[in-house]
Amino acid sequence: MKDYMVRATAAEGQIRAFAIQGREMVEEARRRHDTSPVVTAALGRLLEAGAMMGMMMKGEKDLLTLQIDCSGPVKGLTVTADSHGKVKGFAKVPQVMLPPSKMGKLDVGGALDLGVLSVIKDLGLKEPYVGQTELKTGEIGDDLTYYFANSEQTPSSVGLGVLMERDNTVKQAGGFIIQLMPFAEEELIDKLEKKLQSMESVTAYLDRGLGPEELLEELLGEFGLEILERMDTEFSCNCSKERVEKAIISIGRKELNEMVQEGKPIEVKCHFCNEAYEFTIEDLKKIIQKTK
Numbered sequence: 001m002k003d004y005m006v007r008a009t010a011a012e013g014q015i016r017a018f019a020i021q022g023r024e025m026v027e028e029a030r031r032r033h034d035t036s037p038v039v040t041a042a043l044g045r046l047l048e049a050g051a052m053m054g055m056m057m058k059g060e061k062d063l064l065t066l067q068i069d070c071s072g073p074v075k076g077l078t079v080t081a082d083s084h085g086k087v088k089g090f091a092k093v094p095q096v097m098l099p100p101s102k103m104g105k106l107d108v109g110g111a112l113d114l115g116v117l118s119v120i121k122d123l124g125l126k127e128p129y130v131g132q133t134e135l136k137t138g139e140i141g142d143d144l145t146y147y148f149a150n151s152e153q154t155p156s157s158v159g160l161g162v163l164m165e166r167d168n169t170v171k172q173a174g175g176f177i178i179q180l181m182p183f184a185e186e187e188l189i190d191k192l193e194k195k196l197q198s199m200e201s202v203t204a205y206l207d208r209g210l211g212p213e214e215l216l217e218e219l220l221g222e223f224g225l226e227i228l229e230r231m232d233t234e235f236s237c238n239c240s241k242e243r244v245e246k247a248i249i250s251i252g253r254k255e256l257n258e259m260v261q262e263g264k265p266i267e268v269k270c271h272f273c274n275e276a277y278e279f280t281i282e283d284l285k286k287i288i289q290k291t292k
Contacts, residue, residue, distance in 0.1 A: 015184070026170045055229075
């Protein structure tokens, strides 16, 4: 089934919510970057979050980047999303092997360890908005919950999950973001907190095959859930040979001439999707002509 997200409201507008089914997206990232299971889980969670946070943006050309720099063996993750459901991302170290966590799960927190989460929103203004928070657990969902509360002053609950098959392909991937509006009543806040505290893990819901609507119904059904929008989402990169050529031009004439002298074609890979672009000696000569 094609990946998609939903945007919803509950409690007469006092709660807003987003949920995603992202198995194909995360599997595509795993396939392109050949990530180990724990890195697939970490990158998958950030891709899910990026897609949902992209859905929150209003402008046609708005872009969101989620960046994690960390001391754990994965070193860092970067995800970029637009407001149309397209998302891409990569891990600095795609192959990390760790024993399971104390809970017997993939140890995403151990793979990331200490670090900083940056949220960069390019909304077409002179300067992008940048919010930062330290990683509290490395579990990503908890860290984004902390980010929303502290940087955007929006009480939120973020649940993200990736389930792997025995052959290390992606079995299920999805999650939710639930947020309280500033005018939410205290009684509602208490009820919602109790409900969220009693919920199972996101992967438990995914394992039962719950889609975005069913996931939100499970969490918010008693508060009068209303689905407002459905949007397809996918792993999608806008790289091209022309865009890569522009990056090569920035290297400078001296270095380009040295490459030509070596007499070997060069291969350049896109960070985000791992697509390889080959440039022959003739291609490089033409690029040098363009730098004059």
